[in-house]
Amino acid sequence: MKPRPFTYLAPTSVDEALAALAEHSFDAKVLAGGQSLAPLLNFRMASPEYLIDINDVAGLDRVRRVDGGWHIPALVRQRTVERSPELRAAFPLLPAALEQVAHPQIRNRGTVCGSLAHADPAAELPTVMTALDATMRVASVRGEREVPAEEFFQFHFTTSLEDDELLVGVTVDDLPPATSTGFAEFAPRHGDFALAAVAGVVTRASDGAVGAVRLVASGVAARPQRLTAAEKVLLGQRPTPDVVGAAERAARGEVDPTGDIHASADYRRHLVGVLARRVLTTIAEEGDHA
């Protein structure tokens, strides 16, 4: 199938893009990499009157260092982040997850922010950005605002973006010293959307105990889910196999997935426990050798 006819707009600055969004917000879609939107248009699951292509907008395609972190603007491709030596060093979680997103051809076009704005509950990047406690930079003609990842993702394919708002970028703060990260997912075939995934960020205190932890799962709820019961088990403890086992059981107990044609609810619950254990075991080993 082919899309319904639409009016194509190609702003060349953020201000022009925001003005177009303000004027047509009632029936417009932003086009970034097109890797999710183009199929939706072709299948007529989305039929906007206006398509606002941001690919010619200047200044949105380079990752940059900001005070205490890194900023990834709206046109930075997933593959650019995956291959950036600076980002690989600062946030190993990003390439670990990105390598499992679709295929290189799709990551060459798909943007990090496009995946975040799309908010597929099975996608890797929303889960990872929630684990990294990233901040979304959102703009409209009404001004700019910052939204923590945990508040940004609201429901299946639904974020806190208003119709006239653009996600101009995402900022990730540097991780504290003695922090280890891990990512694990299970997908039927490499490149498929995962049935479930877990991302973890753990900071150890000087005695080796867990001082701070963020453990986030996808595939088990309508948005990335913090595994707060498992986090509580870990806090203040050294991540020994017994503690990791207790966190695994807590993770399994706190998720309430629904079954579908791909996997039953019980299987997804089991997966989250297994994936949490894998992530925590990797993190524990890395921390013990640091």
Ligand SMILES: Cc1cc2nc3c(=O)[nH]c(=O)nc-3n(C[C@H](O)[C@H](O)[C@H](O)COP(=O)(O)OP(=O)(O)OC[C@H]3O[C@@H](n4cnc5c(N)ncnc54)[C@H](O)[C@@H]3O)c2cc1C
């Ligand atoms: C075969 C295939 C397999 C895939 N497998 C995976 C996978 O395993 N895991 C995974 O996570 N993803 C997967 N994807 C999706 C892929 O990662 C997309 O690239 C990504 O979800 C969307 O990024 P994009 O830049 O292409 O956005 P687009 O397709 O251009 O846009 C997606 C949505 O976000 C909105 N949008 C985009 N940018 C902005 C912005 N800056 N501000 C406001 N709204 C915006 C658009 O209006 C649209 O609603 C797959 C895609 C394909 C085609």
